[in-house]
Each structure stands twice: as C-alpha cells, then as structure tokens.
Amino acid sequence: MISERLKKQFIHIVGSENYLDSKAEKLVYSYDATPNYQAMPDAIIVPRNTEEVSQIVRLCNEHKIPLVPRGSGTNLCAGTCPTEGGIVLLFTRMNKLLELDEENLTATVQPGLVTLDMIQAVEAKGLFYPPDPSSMKISTIGGNINENSGGLRGLKYGVTRDYVLALEAVMPNGDVIRTGGKLAKDVAGYDLTRLFVGSEGTLCIITEATLKLVPMPETKQTMLALYQDIEAAAKTVSTIISNKIIPATLEFLDQPTLEVVEDFAKIGLPTDVQAVLLIEQDGPLEVVARDMQKIQEICLAERAVSVQVAQSELEAEALRTARRSALSALARLKPTTILEDATVPRSEVAAMVKAINEIAIKHQVKICTFGHAGDGNLHPTVATDARDHEEMERVEAAFEDIFAKAIELGGTITGEHGVGMMKAPYLEWKLGAEGIAAMKAIKLAFDPNNIMNPGKVFAKESRKRVVVSR
Amino acid sequence: MISERLKKQFIHIVGSENYLDSKAEKLVYSYDATPNYQAMPDAIIVPRNTEEVSQIVRLCNEHKIPLVPRGSGTNLCAGTCPTEGGIVLLFTRMNKLLELDEENLTATVQPGLVTLDMIQAVEAKGLFYPPDPSSMKISTIGGNINENSGGLRGLKYGVTRDYVLALEAVMPNGDVIRTGGKLAKDVAGYDLTRLFVGSEGTLCIITEATLKLVPMPETKQTMLALYQDIEAAAKTVSTIISNKIIPATLEFLDQPTLEVVEDFAKIGLPTDVQAVLLIEQDGPLEVVARDMQKIQEICLAERAVSVQVAQSELEAEALRTARRSALSALARLKPTTILEDATVPRSEVAAMVKAINEIAIKHQVKICTFGHAGDGNLHPTVATDARDHEEMERVEAAFEDIFAKAIELGGTITGEHGVGMMKAPYLEWKLGAEGIAAMKAIKLAFDPNNIMNPGKVFAKESRKRVVVSR
Numbered sequence: 001m002i003s004e005r006l007k008k009q010f011i012h013i014v015g016s017e018n019y020l021d022s023k024a025e026k027l028v029y030s031y032d033a034t035p036n037y038q039a040m041p042d043a044i045i046v047p048r049n050t051e052e053v054s055q056i057v058r059l060c061n062e063h064k065i066p067l068v069p070r071g072s073g074t075n076l077c078a079g080t081c082p083t084e085g086g087i088v089l090l091f092t093r094m095n096k097l098l099e100l101d102e103e104n105l106t107a108t109v110q111p112g113l114v115t116l117d118m119i120q121a122v123e124a125k126g127l128f129y130p131p132d133p134s135s136m137k138i139s140t141i142g143g144n145i146n147e148n149s150g151g152l153r154g155l156k157y158g159v160t161r162d163y164v165l166a167l168e169a170v171m172p173n174g175d176v177i178r179t180g181g182k183l184a185k186d187v188a189g190y191d192l193t194r195l196f197v198g199s200e201g202t203l204c205i206i207t208e209a210t211l212k213l214v215p216m217p218e219t220k221q222t223m224l225a226l227y228q229d230i231e232a233a234a235k236t237v238s239t240i241i242s243n244k245i246i247p248a249t250l251e252f253l254d255q256p257t258l259e260v261v262e263d264f265a266k267i268g269l270p271t272d273v274q275a276v277l278l279i280e281q282d283g284p285l286e287v288v289a290r291d292m293q294k295i296q297e298i299c300l301a302e303r304a305v306s307v308q309v310a311q312s313e314l315e316a317e318a319l320r321t322a323r324r325s326a327l328s329a330l331a332r333l334k335p336t337t338i339l340e341d342a343t344v345p346r347s348e349v350a351a352m353v354k355a356i357n358e359i360a361i362k363h364q365v366k367i368c369t370f371g372h373a374g375d376g377n378l379h380p381t382v383a384t385d386a387r388d389h390e391e392m393e394r395v396e397a398a399f400e401d402i403f404a405k406a407i408e409l410g411g412t413i414t415g416e417h418g419v420g421m422m423k424a425p426y427l428e429w430k431l432g433a434e435g436i437a438a439m440k441a442i443k444l445a446f447d448p449n450n451i452m453n454p455g456k457v458f459a460k461e462s463r464k465r466v467v468v469s470r
Numbered sequence: 471m472i473s474e475r476l477k478k479q480f481i482h483i484v485g486s487e488n489y490l491d492s493k494a495e496k497l498v499y500s501y502d503a504t505p506n507y508q509a510m511p512d513a514i515i516v517p518r519n520t521e522e523v524s525q526i527v528r529l530c531n532e533h534k535i536p537l538v539p540r541g542s543g544t545n546l547c548a549g550t551c552p553t554e555g556g557i558v559l560l561f562t563r564m565n566k567l568l569e570l571d572e573e574n575l576t577a578t579v580q581p582g583l584v585t586l587d588m589i590q591a592v593e594a595k596g597l598f599y600p601p602d603p604s605s606m607k608i609s610t611i612g613g614n615i616n617e618n619s620g621g622l623r624g625l626k627y628g629v630t631r632d633y634v635l636a637l638e639a640v641m642p643n644g645d646v647i648r649t650g651g652k653l654a655k656d657v658a659g660y661d662l663t664r665l666f667v668g669s670e671g672t673l674c675i676i677t678e679a680t681l682k683l684v685p686m687p688e689t690k691q692t693m694l695a696l697y698q699d700i701e702a703a704a705k706t707v708s709t710i711i712s713n714k715i716i717p718a719t720l721e722f723l724d725q726p727t728l729e730v731v732e733d734f735a736k737i738g739l740p741t742d743v744q745a746v747l748l749i750e751q752d753g754p755l756e757v758v759a760r761d762m763q764k765i766q767e768i769c770l771a772e773r774a775v776s777v778q779v780a781q782s783e784l785e786a787e788a789l790r791t792a793r794r795s796a797l798s799a800l801a802r803l804k805p806t807t808i809l810e811d812a813t814v815p816r817s818e819v820a821a822m823v824k825a826i827n828e829i830a831i832k833h834q835v836k837i838c839t840f841g842h843a844g845d846g847n848l849h850p851t852v853a854t855d856a857r858d859h860e861e862m863e864r865v866e867a868a869f870e871d872i873f874a875k876a877i878e879l880g881g882t883i884t885g886e887h888g889v890g891m892m893k894a895p896y897l898e899w900k901l902g903a904e905g906i907a908a909m910k911a912i913k914l915a916f917d918p919n920n921i922m923n924p925g926k927v928f929a930k931e932s933r934k935r936v937v938v939s940r
Contacts, residue, residue, distance in 0.1 A: 105712075150655045181815065182880055185629055190673075191667065199660055290754070427659055
C-alpha cells in the first residue's frame with residue numbers, strides 16, 4: 001500500500017498527470033500478454049527521464065515497495081504482472097531514438113521506444129538491427145532487453161543480447177550506472193551489460209541502451225519446403241546446418257498450426273501437408289542464390305514433397321507476416337492460449353517434435369507446434385480454456401513433460417520468452433539447486449530489499465522433477 | 471602459508487606428483503607475461519578433473535587460501551601473478567578436446583587446451599573458431615575465457631565471449647554448476663556464462679567449456695595499405711566501416727612498429743612509410759573480391775600512397791604472422807616492454823592516434839602504436855627498462871594520460887587484455903564508484919572469503935583521476 005504522504009512524494013517527482021491510481025488504470029496494468037496471471041498494482045508511474053527513475057527507485061527502496069518496469073507488456077512469461085503489488089513503472093514517455101551513429105554503427109535509445117519504430121529508422125539509413133521478436137510491432141526495446149528477446153533471425157544473427165553494447169541502469173539503491181560503450185571490445189571488469197540483458201527487471205531498471213547495428217544485407221530470398229513427414233522436416237534443419245549453411249531464418253510450422261494461420265492470414269499456405277519449413281537466406285546476391293539452391297537440394301533429399309520459392313518480396317513478406325501471426329491466429333481458437341518455449345540443441349529438433357506429439361497423445365491435449373527450428377527453439381501451443389480445470393491440469397502435465405524432455409535432450413525450459421512468474425517453478429530443473437543459489441546470490445547482493453520485480457525468476461517453491469504418472 | 475597437514479590433504483586429492491612446492495617450481499609460477507609483477511605462490515597444484523578442482527576449492531575456502539587459476543600465463547594484466555600467495559591451480563593436465571559436434575557446430579573443451587591446437591582440430595573439419603589472440607600458439611582456452619580474449623578478427627567476428635555457449639564452473643564454495651548449453655537461445659535465468667567470461671578467475675574456476683563454431687569462410691584475401699600520414703590511415707578505418715563493409719581484419723601499425731617488426735620477421739615490410747593498414751576480408755569468393763576492390767578504392771581516396779594485395783596465402787600468412795609477432799619484436803628492444811590496450815569507438819581512432827603521439831612528446835617517451843584499428847583497440851607500447859625509475863615514472867604518466875584520453879573519447883582502459891593487477895587502479899575511471907560497487911557486490915556475494923584470485927580487478931586504492939602536470 002502506498003500512503004498519501006508517499007503518493008505526494010511520487011507526484012512531486014513526476015507530476016500528477018504521470019501518477020495513475022484509479023481502479024480502471026490499475027486494472028489495465030494488472031496483467032500482460034500471459035494468460036492466467038493477474039494482480040493489481042498500487043499505482044502506475046510514468047517517468048520522463050533517468051533522474052526521475054532514480055528518485056522513484058530510491059523512495060521505493062526506502063519504503064520496500066515493489067517496482068515492475070513495463071514497456072508494452074507483450075512478454076509471455078508473466079514478467080510484467082505486478083504479482084506482489086507495488087508500482088508499475090511505465091516507459092511510454094521515455095521512448096526516444098536518441099542517436100543513430102552511422103560511423104560507429106550504433107543506435108542509442110530510450111527503453112520505451114517501440115522495436116519496429118527503431119528498426120524502420122535504422123533501415124532507412126541502410127542499416128540493420130536483426131532481433132525481430134514476433135511482437136515487434138508493439139513491443140519496446142526496453143522489454144526486449146529485459147527479456148533478451150529472440151525472433152526469426154536468431155540462427156544467423158543471434159538475439160537481443162548480442163546487440164546491446166552499453167546500458168544506463170538505475171540500481172536498486174538509486175545509483176545510476178553506465179556499462180559498456182560504443183566499443184567492439186571492452187573487458188574493464190565484469191560484463192554487467194550482458195548480466196542485465198535478460199534479467200527481467202529483477203536487478204535494475206534500464207533507462208538507456210546503445211545497440212549494435214550491422215550493414216543491411218544486400219538481398220534476401222524466401223522459400224517454403226513442404227513435408228508429409230513431420231520428422232523429415234525437423235531432420236532437414238540439422239542437415240542444412242551440418243552442410244555448413246546458416247540461413248537467416250529457418251522456421252517450422254506443423255499442420256494444425258498451418259491450418260489456423262491460413263484461416264487467419266488467407267495467403268494460400270498449404271494446409272494439406274504435415275509440416276512446412278519457412279527458410280530465408282540473406283546476403284550478397286550470388287551467395288543467396290547459391291545457398292538457396294543448395295538448401296533446396298537438401299530439402300528434397302530429406303523428402304520434402306515440394307519446395308516453393310517466393311517470387312517477390314511482397315510474397316516473402318506475406319509468408320513472414322503469416323509466421324509472425326501464428327500466436328494471434330492460435331489465440332482465436334479458444335479463450336486461453338498457452339504457448340511454450342522449450343529449446344533443444346538443433347540436432348535434437350526431430351526428437352523433440354516427436355516427443356511433443358507423443359506427449360500430446362499421452363495427455364489427450366491438442367498441441368500445435370511451430371517455432372524457430374534452426375535455433376532448436378520450438379513453441380508448442382495449446383488452445384484451451386482456463387475455466388476448464390480438468391483440461392488445464394492435463395495441459396500443465398503435458399508442458400511439464402515437455403520441459404523434462406527438453407532438458408533431457410540438453411535443452412532449456414525457455415529459449416526466448418523468459419522465466420518470469422510462469423516458468424520460475426521449473427528453473428531448478430535446468431540449473432540445479434547450486435545454479436539457482438549462484439543467481440540468487442547476485443539478486444540478494446544487488447537488491448537486498450527485493451523491490452525489483454519480486455516474485456519473478458525465483459520461485460517460492462520449485463516443482464518436483466519426477467512427473468507423477470496419471 | 472600451507473600447513474603440513476593441509477599439504478597432505480591436497481596430496482591426498484591430486485597425488486604427490488601433482489603438488490609442487492620446491493623453490494624452483496614456485497619461482498616458475500611467480501610471474502606471468504606481464505612485466506614488473508612477481509609474487510611467490512605457496513604451492514602449485516595440477517588437478518586432473520573437475521572433482522579434484524572442487525575438492526581443492528573447498529579446502530581453500532575452508533582455510534582462506536588464495537587460488538589463482540593458470541593456463542600458460544600469457545596474459546598482459548598480471549592476471550595470473552599470485553600477488554597474495556596461495557595456490558596456483560595449473561590446468562596443464564586438463565587439456566582435452568572432449569567433443570567436436572559437427573551437427574550442432576560446437577567444441578567442448580577442457581580449460582588447459584592450447585588455443586591453436588583446438589583451432590587446428592576445428593579447421594580440419596572445415597569449421598572455424600574466430601577468436602585468435604596473438605598468443606594463441608601457447609595460450610589456453612581457459613585463459614582466453616577468463617580474460618575474454620580478443621584478437622585480429624574481433625571486428626567482424628567478435629571476441630571469446632561471443633563463442634562461449636556453456637560452462638562448467640566450480641564456485642568458491644566448491645559447488646559445481648553448469649551454465650548454458652548447446653543452445654542458440656537460452657534465457658533460463660541470469661546469463662552466468664557471460665558473467666564468468668572475462669571475470670579473470672575472481673568468481674569461479676572454469677573446468678569445461680562448450681564453444682560455438684561457424685562454417686569456415688570459403689576464401690580470404692589480404693592487403694597492405696601504406697600511408698605517409700598516420701591520421702589518414704586511422705581515418706580510413708572508420709571510412710571503410712561507414713561504407714558498410716566489415717572486414718575480417720583491420721590492423722594498424724605505425725612506422726616505429728613496422729621497423730621493429732621487419733627487423734624481427736624479415737618479410738619485406740615497408741619501413742619508409744608512416745603507417746600501414748593490414749586488411750583482410752573473408753567469405754565467398756565474389757564477395758571478397760568485390761569488398762577488397764571497394765576497400766582499395768577507399769584507401770586510395772583516403773590518401774594511401776599504395777595498396778598491395780597479397781599474391782598467395784603464403785604471403786598473406788607471412789603478413790599475419792608478422793603482425794602477431796609485434797609484441798615479441800618490440801620486446802627485443804629493451805629489458806622491459808609495456809604494452810597497453812586502450813580502446814575507443816572506431817570513429818575516434820584517428821583522434822586517439824594523434825593524442826598518443828602528443829602524449830609521447832609531452833612525456834618524452836618513445837611509443838610504438840599498433841593494434842586492432844577496426845575495433846578501436848590500440849596497443850601503444852613502450853620499450854623501457856624497469857630499473858630506470860625516472861623513465862618508468864614518465865612512462866606511467868604517459869599511460870595515465872592515454873587512459874584518460876581513451877575514456878574522454880568514449881572508450882575504455884582495456885579492450886582485450888583484462889584488468890588484473892595492472893589496470894585495477896584505473897578501473898574506477900571507466901566505471902565510476904557506483905559501477906565498481908555493483909561489481910564488488912557480485913564478487914562478495916560469490917566469494918565472501920576472497921579466495922578467488924584476490925587482488926585482481928578491484929584495487930585497494932584507485933588512482934586519482936586528475937593527472938598532476940609535470
């Protein structure tokens with residue numbers, strides 16, 4: 001609870017128009033894109049600059065008030081749900097592109113900047129910012145950094161972490177620190193930059209970031225490979241890479257996903273095949289042509305029933321957009337859409353796809369699977385209804401089995417969505433008690449009062465690893 | 471001091487042949503490649519596996535005995551000098567290439583493996599491990615990871631950090647943890663992998679690493695661009711990159727360095743020009759040819775007096791080897807060679823080179839400058855004699871000015887050599903008291919007894935920032 005006296009202090013910092021605490025406003029920020037998580041904040045504060053953030057953090061630390069930084073709330077791990085109340089720190093007013101440095105190939109941004117807005121500004125200069133989470137039309141860079149967002153181009157280009165060169169951050173005690181620089185090399189002390197990327201708002205509040213850009217690839221080609229055998233599609237993925245070709249994009253969609261996406265996007269996707277791979281290569285013209293030719297041969301050798309190359313950028317963009325809309329399309333099916341993010345070494349994609357289908361049968365749930373196959377990052381998804389408790393139990397049991405299998409195959413419980421509230425109970429499966437202890441030590445050292453997004457990453461109770469047979 | 475009883479316990483763990491404490495043996499490990507730092511360890515222990523390391527760490531933690539992990543000791547920041555005595559943990563017996571996974575493009579290695587041995591094994595499979603520190607013939611992967619080593623290919627390919635996917639590490643309490651995996655994407659908790667890379671042995675002992683490999687570039691071309699104007703050479707660097715070409719290598723050598731290197735390597739380097747750029751591009755044939763053509767034009771437009779393309783891989787390799795031998799060549803001049811590592815945004819390379827020359831005149835010291843210009847990572851070097859205290863004072867004053875200038879230009883005190891003992895007094899200049907406080911909090915949380923490479927990274931006293939005029 002925030003006392004009247006404290007409320008006045010907050011308003012003194014940001015102005016009354018930037019302090020929101022009506023019931024309606026609190027309701028709006030009581031949830032994010034993650035189904036089944038909701039909790040009311042005590043207030044929403046919209047800071048305008050780093051100094052204001054620092055003052056707010058100091059007050060919160062003094063009064064032990066939870067702070068949840070939030071961009072657009074598009075995360076899928078309940079990372080911005082204010083589970084323990086407190087303040088939602090909303091970055092809509094800190095949304096500027098501060099600098100685009102064409103000599104050093106960097107962009108310096110405020111956290112509230114919408115990802116696509118930045119990408120478009122960068123591309124207008126012939127430069128390229130590769131991380132492209134599916135939510136990029138509305139997600140913010142700050143959110144991307146806090147969650148270490150991935151996207152469709154992770155295989156060749158890496159994830160958000162690989163593009164963050166420098167950060168300004170407000171520490172839990174209100175200190176403002178700067179990490180890194182416009183530097184290709186910097187080993188002055190521990191790599192706080194990368195420790196903060198993906199820390200989900202639990203260690204600090206990020207108030208500015210300098211991002212690495214690369215030259216825009218000259219050209220790009222897109223193809224669809226169609227399969228009647230789902231495991232043949234999955235197998236193709238590792239064959240392409242072990243042939244030493246790294247495509248820019250290597251996406252997998254199974255038949256149920258295709259059907260739903262086609263119904264949503266209506267661009268003529270095949271719905272009578274068991275799976276497709278959406279493959280893109282970018283780079284110099286000659287190289288793209290050569291790689292695409294080779295990839296086509298590999299697909300056919302791996303029993304693709306046909307390979308279709310997009311004939312225009314318009315057609316290619318339609319395919320990409322359709323893929324990006326998979327979650328929205330699936331979300332239309334039923335009231336609750338639960339999308340997971342288990343990730344395995346890419347050599348295990350075929351084994352994982354097979355396991356997911358077996359687990360679906362075992363628990364009698366319908367799982368649509370799509371995802372970044374080149375990264376081993378799959379998104380098995382269930383359309384369900386949270387009010388159907390019996391089905392929800394089966395869904396949860398299925399996902400537990402999927403997590404266990406992913407870890408058994410050398411994988412992880414989350415490739416790009418983050419831990420948040422949602423996966424916290426499973427984190428120990430991946431890290432062991434000792435790994436969790438090491439991470440908790442950092443959290444406690446930075447944030448002894450546990451004001452920074454409390455309840456995220458670390459669970460009060462871990463799930464038992466042994467899945468009880470049902 | 472290690473009691474007889476404790477010595478017996480160590481010997482019980484590793485066997486007497488792996489516990490060294492004769493005076494001669496201690497002397498051998500009392501220093502590393504960094505001039506002017508020496509301290510005697512109490513013993514050297516050579517573990518054979520992770521379990522032994524864990525047991526040793528537990529004992530050291532219990533008895534508060536400093537532990538200094540060491541590969542080949544090639545670092546240049548006194549990172550492996552046992553400044554506070556204790557045990558040097560020598561990884562010569564944990565030097566295996568455990569796995570080369572051609573499907574996932576990874577190599578799993580023990581820390582004592584020599585970098586070049588791994589690179590050769592990887593290249594034999596048509597794969598590529600880009601980080602190539604100049605010391606790679608003798609340096610170990612464990613040392614590279616602890617120091618986050620760079621090299622000549624950092625501009626295009628990044629540094630060691632960008633190739634570490636997973637680690638096994640022994641924590642200061644003896645816990646063995648595993649971070650990451652053979653995974654392109656993994657956001658399960660904080661990024662301990664990258665926190666440990668570059669932590670200089672102060673947070674944990676690394677006992678195994680899984681490294682990312684990439685396909686071997688098809689071809690490579692090498693050229694030398696010659697300049698009579700040193701700043702024109704520096705200016706060329708940022709012009710190439712702002713033309714959206716990212717060469718694999720973009721090295722700078724000034725005239726004094728050229729002279730010394732040619733005298734050492736005798737391969738016909740020009741010594742009558744003020745500076746050269748050694749430029750390499752790799753990739754598909756067409757792309758390399760096109761980029762090299764464009765780079766050549768840029769060099770000439772930026773007033774290169776001539777551009778020479780290597781006519782064979784033999785000639786190219788001779789040029790690269792000559793560049794890598796710069797430190798060895800300079801080391802022949804005088805008893806003490808002090809090589810620095812200040813790094814700036816690449817747009818500031820010309821300003822930095824100019825400043826270094828002005829600083830040399832101001833303090834009447836002869837500075838040879840070479841380095842990874844494409845990364846903004848320069849190695850101003852002074853050949854001197856540590857016994858000449860008056861000159862050493864001037865050398866130190868000059869380097870203080872260089873650090874101050876690098877930071878003023880948005881740079882850092884160390885790009886790839888690490889902080890160690892040597893740069894610890896200057897770390898606060900880059901990070902501020904608040905940044906240091908954040909890093910110290912991590913150190914204290916992990917290692918409350920300060921047994922892990924104590925005295926490194928964090929200085930007992932920071933240097934005053936204001937350089938007193940002399």
